[in-house]
Amino acid sequence: MAIGYFDPDRIELDWAPEALSLFFLVVGLAPFFLNSWCRKYYGYIVFAALTIFANYLIITSALNQFHLSYLLGTYVVLFGGILLLTHRIWIILYTFSSFIHLFLKLGLSNVSFSDKGAVLLSLATIFVFSMFIQNGFIRYKYKLRKQNMDLETMVKQRTKALERRARELSVKNRELEEFAYVVSHDIKSPLRNVHSLGTWILEDMNDGRLEQGKVNLQLLMDQVAQMDMLVDGILKYSLGIEKKTVTALLDLNEVVDGLIRANNSDKVIIEKDSSLPRLLVDRTQMLQVFQNLIQNAIKYNDKPIAYINVGVMDEVDRFTFYVQDNGMGIAKEHFDRIFKLFQKLEEDKRKDSSGIGLAVVKKILAKNGGEIWLESEAGKGTTFFFSFLKEDVLFNFGNKKPQKESLAYSEVP
Structure with missing residues (x-):
């Protein structure tokens, strides 16, 4: 359109600008109406649209004897297409088909040999620089994707670790709540025995049975030691800090x-x-x-x-x-x-x-x-x-x- 404004004598394919304008409008609006379908196939659509437009520009450049304005437009589209595509196979197909098409059109044209060489050299230079830039973009994209995957893995691992820790804390809290009940339960028996032994010792002392009193006193001391061991053991067991x-x-x-x-x-x-x-x-x-x-x-x-x-x-x-x-x-x-x-x-x-x-x-x-x-x-x-x-x-x-x-x-x- 812009070239046509400055060069009214240009040669165009009949209805090609209108058809291409309508085609690109459909391509641009497709994601808004066919979201799920475009999510899967839109890359192929973009590749096809860029290939069609690049080859159309090559045909138009040949019809206008490879005028500088058409060549510049073709170079811009070819360079932009390489940068827009993301898969290496698409870039190779796009570059190879465009280069072969331009080479054939130059060979059939009446342009001088030196001009043909200059066009091919400039096009090859654009392709080389475009490939270098695109390779950098692709490497950066893969690196970024790998970093994102590593970050997602790390987040999942941290999330699992936090969930596991939360479950452990829940178990510890429940065991702490049980601890008081367990202690009171397991200590009652030794306490009853201590009470009984104390009563027996008093009776032995009152009746003058000193030897039997010593035996019962030793039993009482054993029960106190047992209670101490039980409290310590139950605490360690309930808290889970005593390994086997x-x-x-x-x-x-x-x-x-x-x-x-x-x-x-x-x-x-x-x-x-x-x-x-x-x-x-x-x-x-x-x-x-x-x-x-x-x-x-x-x-x-x-x-x-x-x-x-x-x-x-x-x-x-x-x-x-x-x-x-x-x-x-x-x-x-x-x-x-x-x-x-x-x-x-x-x-x-x-x-x-x-x-x-x-x-x-x-x-x-x-x-x-x-x-x-x-x-x-x-x-x-x-x-x-x-x-x-x-x-x-x-x-x-x-x-x-x-x-x-x-x-x-x-x-x-």
Whole structure:
């Protein structure tokens, strides 16, 4: 149009300017009306439009004997087209087709040989510089795209880390809330024992039984030490700051024997059916497990005398422990419910029940790779079983000759 204004004698293809103007108008407005379709195919449309327009300008330049004004317009379009295209294959097709077309038109024209050489040289120079610039743009674009992808990956990783941290904090907050309940639950039994032992000591002192008083005083001191160990262990466990890095074998007979001495009475008879092994387990956690199971057996016993048996079954790949009582029993439909926190089956207020003990036992065992289950018959009693894989709680398990120390049992007194 601009060239036509300054050169009214130019030669044009019939209706070509009008057709091209309409074509470019459609191309420009297409994204506003065919958004989803253009998002997928618009690059091809732009490539086709630029190729058509460049070749039209080459034809017009040839019709006007490669006048300088037409050549400049052709150079501008070719240079701009190379910069607009983004894919290398499109740039190569666009450049090669335009160069071949111009070369053929020059060969068929009446332009002097020197002018032909000047046109081709100038066109080649434009192509070379355009390619250099475009390569820089493409490299920058790929670099920018890579940086964006890296940034998106980093943001996703940070987001996942924050979500994971939020979940961890939520768990920690919930465990802190449970901590007070667990402490109050597990400390009540030693406190009751301290109270009873204190009463016995007073009676012994009043009756002049000094030796028996010393024995009871030692038992009282043992209960105080047990409470201190329980509070410290429960706190570390609830906060999750105590890692399972047990390196020494624990004699479970010592743990259970202490509980038997503290809980045996005229109405409670606790016996070991077998000697217990020495295992790689945490003392505080095992004390909580056995104490909760034994206290449950005492608390929920409706017989005149509560008989409780503790033992272990040495199986091929695991140790299975049990605590058996002759109490009231548990209905089968409640087997899963009793292991949930704050779930109680007995609503009798005389029972010191908070619905915590068995939930704590299950949590401790699960954290150490163990499992717990029960067998029960209403009116006849309940047996709680829990097991550890030997590979988790013994040194060198799996060797042909296990270390004697790992499998050592203490004698049943």
